[in-house]
Amino acid sequence: xxxxxxxxxxxxxxxxxxxxxxxxxxxxxxxxxxxxxxxxxxxxxxxxxxxxxxxxxxxxxxxxxxxxxxxxxxxxxxxxxxxxxxxxxxxxxxxxxxxxxxxxxxxxxxxx
Amino acid sequence: xxxxxxxxxxxxxxxxxxxxxxxxxxxxxxxxxxxxxxxxxxxxxxxxxxxxxxxxxxxxxxxxxxxxxxxxxxxxxxxxxxxxxxxxxxxxxxxxxxxxxxxxxxxxxxx
Numbered sequence: 001x002x003x004x005x006x007x008x009x010x011x012x013x014x015x016x017x018x019x020x021x022x023x024x025x026x027x028x029x030x031x032x033x034x035x036x037x038x039x040x041x042x043x044x045x046x047x048x049x050x051x052x053x054x055x056x057x058x059x060x061x062x063x064x065x066x067x068x069x070x071x072x073x074x075x076x077x078x079x080x081x082x083x084x085x086x087x088x089x090x091x092x093x094x095x096x097x098x099x100x101x102x103x104x105x106x107x108x109x110x111x112x
Numbered sequence: 113x114x115x116x117x118x119x120x121x122x123x124x125x126x127x128x129x130x131x132x133x134x135x136x137x138x139x140x141x142x143x144x145x146x147x148x149x150x151x152x153x154x155x156x157x158x159x160x161x162x163x164x165x166x167x168x169x170x171x172x173x174x175x176x177x178x179x180x181x182x183x184x185x186x187x188x189x190x191x192x193x194x195x196x197x198x199x200x201x202x203x204x205x206x207x208x209x210x211x212x213x214x215x216x217x218x219x220x221x222x223x
Contacts, residue, residue: 103155
């Protein structure tokens, strides 16, 4: 199995730029999750989808963040405009409900 | 009150020791329980799933007490390579497959 695939693995951008993070879940999984992790706040759930439909986006920090899942094999998390406080590791995870989640390797985002 | 609570530690134990972590959850409707391991600057990785009263995998044993709403993880004969952060995770299907993570317990195994 390829596992959850995320790209890019590292992203360095300047404040104000648009950032798009991508995720390919494990084939056959019906739930997809976006998390953010920092030393200060730990692992935070941003949004999750069941069968490509957003179920809970209450963790999305503000309107600068948006996520889409156009089909079962692809999702994006977009930040526009980016700010230095968005610097974090962003993880995508997928599962076949209600079983365990599998995480991708993460995207390390640095906004200068 | 947080959905899942863990003692953050840190736990510093000598090689060969047995260590136990506890985790409590607040929602009695919780259905699935997991322990994940996270190494520094890496993604969380599934260590063990707990669907009934417990599970055992080599040196690792997880126990579930639904009446008291807690899950434990025991590590026997600790190895240096067990040093990591251990995350307790609870799933509630009645909230649409929402997973709730504890803040993690840090373990360092000392030579």
